[in-house]
Amino acid sequence: MKLRTYIVEDNATIRENLIGTLEELAQVEAVGMAETEDDGKEWLTSHPAHWDLAIVDLFLRQGSGLGVLAACRNRTAGQKMVVLSNYATPDVRMRCAQLGVDAVFDKSNEIDALVDYCIQHSTNGATSRMHG
Numbered sequence: 001m002k003l004r005t006y007i008v009e010d011n012a013t014i015r016e017n018l019i020g021t022l023e024e025l026a027q028v029e030a031v032g033m034a035e036t037e038d039d040g041k042e043w044l045t046s047h048p049a050h051w052d053l054a055i056v057d058l059f060l061r062q063g064s065g066l067g068v069l070a071a072c073r074n075r076t077a078g079q080k081m082v083v084l085s086n087y088a089t090p091d092v093r094m095r096c097a098q099l100g101v102d103a104v105f106d107k108s109n110e111i112d113a114l115v116d117y118c119i120q121h122s123t124n125g126a127t128s129r130m131h132g
Contacts, residue, residue: 002029003122005053008040008068009033009084010061014107018055018084021111026118028053037063041071052078053121055114058085058092069099080121084114 005028009015015033022028031051034040037060044054054072058065065083072081080102085092088106096104105114 001122002027003053003118004029004031004051005055005118006031006040006044006051007033008035008037008054008056008060008065010035010057010059014057018111022115022118026115027122028118035061037065037067040065040068044068044072048075048079053080053082053118055082055084058083058087066095066099069096069101073100082114082117 003026005022007015007018007030009018019028019030023030032043034043040054040056040060044051054068056065056068065085069081069083072079075081081100082103082105083092083096083101084105084107086107088104088110093104103117105111105117
């Protein structure tokens, strides 16, 4: 079963490359995207049954990925929020953990780890959905 993934990323090139990579390698289906904090919060909170994973950049055209993360704190246990950022410093990772983020990946050197995370989660998610 595909991992229904929503992407909050304001760089179109990064977004398109990320979607292409994840759809090819990790059983991911992109269900939507946003370039701003407001659009990301609006879609994710108003469509709670339509996504399994949200990949969020922290620096957006408008607002911040932190606002998106905070808005989704009350998601279901099966829904995962991950951060993909050029600024995955220890401080940023700690702040994301405080907001209930499941994982933080650095854009420059952790794309493979994000792919692995998606593969693992799609396998687990499909199993729990079949038995649930």
